[in-house]
Amino acid sequence: MRNLILVGPMGAGKSTIGRLLAKELRLPFKDSDKEIELRTGANIPWIFDKEGELGFRDREQAMIAELCGCDGVVLATGGGAVMRDENRRALHAGGRVVYLHASVEQQVGRTARDRNRPLLRTANPEKTLRDLLTLRDPLYREIADLVVETDERPPRMVVLDILERLHRLPPR
Numbered sequence: 001m002r003n004l005i006l007v008g009p010m011g012a013g014k015s016t017i018g019r020l021l022a023k024e025l026r027l028p029f030k031d032s033d034k035e036i037e038l039r040t041g042a043n044i045p046w047i048f049d050k051e052g053e054l055g056f057r058d059r060e061q062a063m064i065a066e067l068c069g070c071d072g073v074v075l076a077t078g079g080g081a082v083m084r085d086e087n088r089r090a091l092h093a094g095g096r097v098v099y100l101h102a103s104v105e106q107q108v109g110r111t112a113r114d115r116n117r118p119l120l121r122t123a124n125p126e127k128t129l130r131d132l133l134t135l136r137d138p139l140y141r142e143i144a145d146l147v148v149e150t151d152e153r154p155p156r157m158v159v160l161d162i163l164e165r166l167h168r169l170p171p172r
């Protein structure tokens, strides 16, 4: 399989664990959100402000298509990447897909400190995260080769679990 792709909700640890996995595997690391920021020279909240969520999703779709065409990279996606059918097809075809699962409670704690997630600038971020997970959990599962729990486990343990389980996956 060509790439190793992380999907899952905000605060699951895709960006953190992707970076550690890439280091461990000595592969390049690409974070879809970071690549969009580098390419546009604007941060994600600014893009949401100026272009709306639709503008961001169009940029995200183009970036996912490009990154899934790479060979041998670890790719962290944004939590909403699975919302479009085109993205799910590209991600599934792009390599092994790992769904990093986190409970809503853990997501709330891990996302509380930074203001970089425009979708969480709501009166009740916990409800937002719960509603999004209800909608997206089946979509993450639809394309995942592996579902990995991240609650109550430090990033290093999550990385070791992924590496061990990847070796045991049957060919697709």
Ligand SMILES: Nc1ncnc2c1ncn2[C@@H]1O[C@H](COP(=O)(O)OP(=O)(O)O)[C@@H](O)[C@H]1O
Residues within 6 Å of the ligand: 008, 009, 010, 011, 012, 013, 014, 015, 016, 017, 076, 110, 111, 150, 151, 152, 153, 154, 155, 158
């Ligand atoms: N397994 C974990 N246990 C505790 N904290 C974590 C874990 N994974 C990530 N974090 C922390 O949660 C926050 C969000 O992680 P991040 O990698 O940005 O998530 P994502 O990219 O999935 O939104 C960061 O502060 C990170 O250090």
Ligand SMILES: O=C(O)C1=C[C@@H](OP(=O)(O)O)[C@@H](O)[C@H](O)C1
Residues within 6 Å of the ligand: 008, 009, 010, 011, 014, 015, 033, 044, 077, 078, 079, 080, 081, 116, 117, 118, 119
């Ligand atoms: O869940 C989402 O729709 C989003 C998740 C974010 O990425 P992380 O999952 O890395 O926080 C980022 O792409 C954007 O704020 C939208």
Ligand SMILES: [Mg+2]
Residues within 6 Å of the ligand: 014, 015, 016, 033, 076, 077, 078
């Ligand atoms: Mg991220």
